[in-house]
Amino acid sequence: MSDYIAIKNNETILLESIPVLRYEDFLSFNTSLLSNEANHCVHYFGYPLPDKLKLICCIANDEENTILISSSEIKVELNSLPSFSAQHLAFHIFEREIHENFGVAYTDHPWLKPVRYAFDRADRNSTIGQYPFYQINSEELHEVGVGPIHAGVIEPGHFRFICNGEQILHLEIQLGYQHRGIENLFVRKKKLLQRNILAESIAGDTVAGHTTAFVNLWESLCGYTADDDLQYARTLALELERIAIHTGDLSAICTDIAYQLGSSVFGRLRTPVINFFQVWCGNRMAKGLIRAGKNHFHFSGELADQLRKLFDDFEPDYQEMWNEIKELPSALARLEKTGVVTHEQAVSIGAVGMTAKTAGIKRDIRASHPHDLYRQFNHQPIVKHHGDVYSRTQIRNEEILQSIDYIREMIKNPPDVHINRPPLSPPKPDSFTLSLTEGWRGEICHCAITNGNGELLHYKIKDPSMHNWLALALAVRNNEISDFPICNKSFDLSYCGHDL
């Protein structure tokens, strides 16, 4: 019997077809997979069986376009498990989550720091208020605590800096203030519409990303094949969202370096793009646009003309502003060589999305595990090698232009409107499905497990921020504390996507 089962993106398999390994074999198999840079862990989670804990580990292979699934069953009372993280750091966040939720004690995990103080955590007595932050005792050093209330009143998170003068020695990030129990809500809310709306609310800036991951997963679970109209709408929404958020981020980066012209021009350019969602589906965040097995808002030829006109106006202004900023010495002085994530760091923490792509890792679901129309695009990920704030600014610029090209190509022939779509059949029983989507921030992974009646037994969500928050903490080391905001903005990670 093989150690694993290899599946494609959005493929539903029977739960029992996942091989169950002894924990020692499970550990050595999965950690040895990661020694190949083409492999990375997309999800590793546990869910309780009557008297055991079942662990499922999903490793994606970017070259062969497969996802290798393996599992193990352990007794929670067994208090001396060796950890994956001791072998490869990329597992650290998943094992911390397993430890927090089920009380699994690892013998050699580097730092079992709580992830989000989930409501159903194993140890109810430990609260965020009494969390002991990492400390260094020295007369020379001082601590600066920022948050949980953000200076710009965005989302809550606590940042604890240990500084030597103006220089950051260590940054500890503690999140979890926004925990809403979304994964449990997915199981408790039985209606498809409720779950669809929940998926839209995972992270407000990645509505298209998370909802696409959910509907692809759900349709696969129901054995439904999305027609070209549905696939078209999802792909278009994903790319529009990428353009809108990237442009907004460029504006925010300019704000943080106090470059007023860039801040206001990019800010103005973002607005028509997100307003297009309003025209299309009645919501600027694209809520209500993507539904499993349905599309209430057909993308008509008229909308295509509007969108073409929008980009005709957008591109010259955008290009002019970008040419301005890429040659402005005072802006480059702030962006270049600030907040560097090295290739080694990005590999070791399993970074995804822009963080990985700017550190020289070619990791893009659109290319490696394509779904929807991406299968026809032959997408070439944009890869940068310096890993600094400027790389993360450049990649946004290039991805915006690339997405505009894709959209211009797509709107040449909008799909025919489909009426009388077949209804979704009920989800298959005893199944496991995994769905990967490249949101603008990076790879989004949703997993679902159904029980014998085809009811959801367990739902797992992973936002790219889960991997990348550690990249931020590493990037700011030895930088000036006054450069932290610009580093943070260049990653633009999600708080609620992490807290769930």
Next chain:
Amino acid sequence: MNILSLILILCASLFFTGIVIRTKSILSGRKGPGIFQPLKDIWRLFRKGAVYSQTSSYIFQIAPSIYFASVLIAIFLIPVGNHPGIISFRGDFIFFAYVLALGKFFMIISAMDTGSSFSGMGASREALYSLLAEPAFFILMGSFALLTGYSSFYEIFSALHFGSSISYAVGFLAAIVLVIIALIENSRMPIDDPKTHLELTMIHEVMILDNSGFDLGLILYATNLKFAMYGALIANFFLTPGYEWYYSIPIFIGVQFVFAITVGIIESFMARFRMNHNPQYIFMLTSISILIFLGVLLILGKIA
């Protein structure tokens, strides 16, 4: 008429920040608030009560008033053309620098008094940058004292005659130095971003994070006054003694306008410096001042 300069500076302080903000708004394609909006905000603050943290002492409560008073006293020393300031004595430019430093000292210890890690950080930055800007101011004023043979603002500016091309060059450099000192002392771009909401990158703003109500109003108004005060110092370079008031007043107002618009333009079209580049930039001022000093020596014929 000794009170003329005080009146003019007070008037300029009313519209100065408004013009800067308006310039920035227009340059970013917006309409922007009215010119008196900053003043209205200060008036709103004046009618509010202040909140004091339990951990802070009386230092925190008296510091804004001392700061405001120090700026006001410094303004008393500024002449306008023919008219000396309210106070004028030999060596008053040294008094000017240190009375401002006294106000700043109180702001710094009041920031430390709050016990907030942010305020302390801002205080250390502000102290460092003022420290670095100080030599530039003294070399500049010292050079003019040497050139004219006097040591008070009024006498120096009265005796300042621009004749040769070197002296015009010296005057131009001096205006640049004063503009940049004004930007540093008022925590404007490219040293500090007055608009930011990010505590970690602030300098002056983060020091006054704990101040509220009336105290905050005083500090903000003192900033406006300081701007107008530096504008007045710059204007003095362009006011040739002997001009009647109906010449000097329009020149004064004109210089203030140009100064405010310059600040607005600088803040619109460049990014802020990285914090560790600031000392270098500020220290550059000292080298310009030394150039002025050499220029003065040339004019006096002390060096060939």
